[in-house]
Amino acid sequence: xxxxxxxxxxxxxxxxxxxxxxxxxxxxxxxxxxxxxxxxxxxxxxxxxxxx
Amino acid sequence: xxxxxxxxxxxxxxxxxxxxxxxxxxxxxxxxxxxxxxxxxxxxxxxxxxxxxxxxxxxxxxxxxxxxxxxxxxxxxxxxxxxxxxxxxxxxxxxxxxxxxxxxxxxxxxxxxxxxxxxxxxxxxxxxxxxxxxxxxxxxxxxxxxxxxxxxxxxxxxxxxxxxxxxxxxxxxxxxxxxxxxxxxxxxxxxxxxxxxxxxxxxxxxxxxxxxxxxxxxxxxxxxxxxxxxxxxxxxxxxxxxxxxxxxxxxxxxxxxxxxxxxxxxxxxxxxxxxxxxxxxxxxxxxxxxxxxxxxxxxxxxxxxxxxxxxxxxxxxxxxxxxxxxxxxxxxxxxxxxxxxxxxxxxxxxxxxxxxxxxxxxxxxxxxxxxxxxxxxxxxxxxxxxxxxxxxxxxxxxxxxxxxxxxxxxxxxxxxxxxxxxxxxxxxxxxxxxxxxxxxxxxxxxxxxxxxxxxxxxxxxxxxxxxxxxxxxxxxxxxxxxxxxxxxxxxxxxxxxxxxxxxxxxxxxxxxxxxxxxxxxxxxxxxxxxxxxxxxxxxxxxxxxxxxxxxxxxxxxxxxxxxxxxxxxxxxxxxx
Numbered sequence: 001x002x003x004x005x006x007x008x009x010x011x012x013x014x015x016x017x018x019x020x021x022x023x024x025x026x027x028x029x030x031x032x033x034x035x036x037x038x039x040x041x042x043x044x045x046x047x048x049x050x051x052x
Numbered sequence: 053x054x055x056x057x058x059x060x061x062x063x064x065x066x067x068x069x070x071x072x073x074x075x076x077x078x079x080x081x082x083x084x085x086x087x088x089x090x091x092x093x094x095x096x097x098x099x100x101x102x103x104x105x106x107x108x109x110x111x112x113x114x115x116x117x118x119x120x121x122x123x124x125x126x127x128x129x130x131x132x133x134x135x136x137x138x139x140x141x142x143x144x145x146x147x148x149x150x151x152x153x154x155x156x157x158x159x160x161x162x163x164x165x166x167x168x169x170x171x172x173x174x175x176x177x178x179x180x181x182x183x184x185x186x187x188x189x190x191x192x193x194x195x196x197x198x199x200x201x202x203x204x205x206x207x208x209x210x211x212x213x214x215x216x217x218x219x220x221x222x223x224x225x226x227x228x229x230x231x232x233x234x235x236x237x238x239x240x241x242x243x244x245x246x247x248x249x250x251x252x253x254x255x256x257x258x259x260x261x262x263x264x265x266x267x268x269x270x271x272x273x274x275x276x277x278x279x280x281x282x283x284x285x286x287x288x289x290x291x292x293x294x295x296x297x298x299x300x301x302x303x304x305x306x307x308x309x310x311x312x313x314x315x316x317x318x319x320x321x322x323x324x325x326x327x328x329x330x331x332x333x334x335x336x337x338x339x340x341x342x343x344x345x346x347x348x349x350x351x352x353x354x355x356x357x358x359x360x361x362x363x364x365x366x367x368x369x370x371x372x373x374x375x376x377x378x379x380x381x382x383x384x385x386x387x388x389x390x391x392x393x394x395x396x397x398x399x400x401x402x403x404x405x406x407x408x409x410x411x412x413x414x415x416x417x418x419x420x421x422x423x424x425x426x427x428x429x430x431x432x433x434x435x436x437x438x439x440x441x442x443x444x445x446x447x448x449x450x451x452x453x454x455x456x457x458x459x460x461x462x463x464x465x466x467x468x469x470x471x472x473x474x475x476x477x478x479x480x481x482x483x484x485x486x487x488x489x490x491x492x493x494x495x496x497x498x499x500x501x502x503x504x505x506x507x508x509x510x511x512x513x514x515x516x517x518x519x520x521x522x523x524x525x526x527x528x529x530x531x532x533x534x535x536x537x538x539x540x541x542x543x544x545x546x547x548x549x550x551x552x553x554x555x556x557x558x559x560x561x562x563x564x565x566x567x568x569x570x571x572x573x574x575x576x577x578x579x580x581x582x583x584x585x586x587x588x589x590x591x592x593x594x595x596x597x598x599x600x601x602x603x604x605x606x607x608x609x610x611x612x613x614x615x616x617x618x619x620x621x622x623x624x625x626x627x628x
Contacts, residue, residue: 004139004153007160011135014164015128018558022120025566029476 053361054376057395061357064311064399065350068318075319076326082234083206083227084331094234101229110229113220116569119207120562122224123200127167130196135163137189138181147182148258149273154180161546166190168557169197169439171284171291171410171532172549174540178273178294183258190291191280195232198287198320198440201530203227204561205324205441208448209331211568212469215576221568235320236287243316244282251305252278277303285317288439290410290532298400298413299389310396310413317409321437324444332469337587344596345447348436349406352426357398359422360384364622387418387536398423405430408439410532417519417536421622424518424615431529432607433599434488439530442557445564447599452481452567454598455586464584470576480567484560489606491528491552496521496610504544510537514621515628518614523549528556 081088102110114122137144138159142152154162158175165172166189177186207221214220248254253274262270277293281303284291298304304313325345329338361383363374376382381393388397397414404411405427416427430436435446456473459466466473499505499520509516515537522535527549534540540549577583585591618628 003156004159007156008132008135008139010160011131011163012128014554015124015131018124018554018562019121021559021562022117022124022566025480025562026117026569028479029566029570 053357053395057357057361057376057381057393060311060395061353061399064314065353067315068322069346071315071319072322072326076323076328077330079231079235079323080327080330082230083209083222083327088234090234090238094230097233098229101233102226105225110223110225112223114223115219116207116211116221116565116572119221119224120565123204123561124558126196126224126228127200130193131163131167134167134189134193135159137185138162141182141185141189144182144184144188146184146187146256146258149182151180151182151185154185157543157546158541161550162189164550164553165527165532166193166289166291167197168530168553169194169201169287169289169442170527170530170553170557171289172527172540172553173291173295173532173534174546174549176295177292178275183256183275186280186293187276190293191276191283194280194283194287194289194291195236196228198283198289199228199231199236201439201441202231202320202324203441204565205444206327206331208445208564208568209328211572212471213332214572219569219573221565221572236283239286239316240279240282243286243312244278246312247278247282247305247309250309251301252281252309253302254278272302274302281313282316284411285313285409286320288317288321288407288409290404290412292411298411301391304413307391307396310392310400313411314400314403317411318403318407318437321407321440321443324441325437328444334469334587337469340587340589340592340595341447341451343589344592344599345435345437347596348433348599349402352406352430352436353399353402356402356419356423356426357395359420360398361394362420364420364627366622366625366627384418384420387415389413402426402430404533405531406436406438408434408443408529408531410526412533415536416522416533417515421615421619424618425611427533427535428518428521428525428607428611428615429603431525431531432488432492432610433603434529435599442530442561445560449481449485449564450599450602451586451595452477453485453602454591454595455584457598458591458594459584462584464582465577467577467583468571468586470579471571471574472577473571477567477570480563480570484563485602487555487559488528491556492521492524492607493610495524495548495552499524499544499548502544504542508539508542508545510539511628513628514614514618518618521610521614524552527552530557 138154141147161174206227210221254276255274257274259271259273262272264270275293280293292303294300294303304310325338325342329335363384367374374382383394392413400413401416435443435450437443438446452468452473455468456466456478500517509519511519519535519538523538523540526533
């Protein structure tokens with residue numbers, strides 16, 4: 001019975017960890033991508049390429 | 053191989069191709085909410101389900117984050133239900149054979165396995181589960197896990213169709229319900245009836261007693277086999293009612309059902325590529341991807357069936373005729389059903405590992421070494437069409453890397469479908485890509501050094517190593533097929549494969565959904581003459597090369613120690 005409850009807890013904790021990964025992925029997007037790039041409209045892709 | 057065998061393979065592949073086109077276009081209409089002729093039937097059903105789960109929740113627009121969280125929470129709730137059904141099956145109905153509750157570790161492993169579309173089975177179905185468990189804990193997640201993979205892929209595609217920096221990737225519940233009621237359910241219903249007509253078993257009874265010719269009695273376990281066996285293949289699930297899976301005559305009764313199941317197993321993942329082209333309004337892009345994955349599939353398929361037909365040098369030295377004739381299929385028939393022969397078994401094995409289904413109709417452990425490269429290679433790449441939705445996403449991971457590398461090589465902005473691919477997308481894509489080898493190679497390396505893992509093996513040396521490598525490759529790829537020869541129902545393998553399944557499934561999906569969210573809010577650039585086009589044959593070749601090179605760099609050493617070493621050992625007179 002204890003083992004059954006323990007494994008159920010492991011399942012729940014596993015998914016909570018996955019929810020934590022969502023926050024991590026969000027931070028990767030928001031930290032790395034500055035607003036000026038996020039909102040920029042590249043009218044000239046050649047110019048954007050040259051700027052790299 | 054005989055002309056008949058080649059004809060069987062070619063016609064099956066053509067059937068997959070021609071079925072996938074109308075099916076893909078139908079699926080695209082469903083995802084995009086366009087009217088279909090079946091709406092009059094399904095709209096009331098969907099409305100009733102939306103009413104039950106709450107109409108507001110089922111209709112709200114979701115960002116990538118909301119979509120992903122709802123997906124995870126829904127999966128958690130379903131996982132709890134599955135686990136409780138398995139743990140309490142001795143108190144639940146339809147347990148005529150009085151099976152005890154499933155052991156907690158095994159129930160945990162089975163729950164994780166089936167909620168993630170992996171269907172790795174560390175148990176024998178007919179000797180462990182009641183009919184209620186087979187339906188409530190096995191067949192039920194076969195629908196939802198397949199649909200989960202599909203809807204995530206569809207949300208991802210939407211990210212590339214969002215114009216002017218939007219964030220709406222659809223609604224998880226609406227996508228899930230529509231895919232189950234309008235695609236999976238109708239197909240499964242029709243095919244299950246066909247399977248029953250062919251001789252598959254479908255009953256609530258638990259066993260029948262047959263009086264044998266020798267005068268004895270033999271008890272045979274029966275149950276709702278046809279309904280489970282159908283979604284098992286169509287949903288690229290793979291968890292069989294019986295331990296023998298699709299080799300069991302009650303589940304896969306005739307060569308005709310074998311071919312139909314192969315076609316169905318491959319049709320939906322192939323259809324997703326077609327749906328992709330419809331949704332982005334660029335069929336040419338979809339055909340480029342279809343061509344890349346189709347070429348990989350054909351190459352891996354040939355590597356599976358041709359060596360198997362040649363058999364082994366030992367068979368030839370023993371004077372055994374391995375040539376196909378009207379009297380025998382020839383080749384290496386060890387571990388294969390006589391009903392299906394080399395082509396019916398090899399084709400099934402290649403398709404089940406390519407489309408990461410995991411159902412088997414032959415013992416993969418008994419194949420000659422070179423087909424092992426097909427099994428391992430396809431699960432390691434996980435994008436030779438792959439499982440429903442997830443395989444498609446993996447193919448696009450390689451596509452984004454190809455875009456990034458090619459764009460930088462020729463000095464153009466890396467763009468895919470008009471969206472700029474930048475640092476943060478590549479970070480997340482790389483993470484998603486690296487998780488897969490990590491969860492295969494690290495536990496394999498640990499297991500070959502650990503006495504408690506080695507004690508599970510039935511073979512030593514190269515083949516024993518392959519049994520372990522296969523277990524983790526199959527788990528990580530959400531495949532679920534077993535190489536056989538490995539006792540996975542031990543604390544180590546139960547916990548290790550469960551962890552690998554979880555990490556191999558959700559983090560890549562989360563990272564890719566984040567990529568979707570990132571590209572969705574970017575404006576769509578207008579294609580100019582300077583844009584690197586991704587819907588050309590030349591980019592398709594580059595995409596193909598990227599998959600092979602990245603895949604080979606990652607996994608080739610592991611393959612050298614396994615099937616390739618076994619191949620040379622075979623020519624030196626040693627088989628396992």
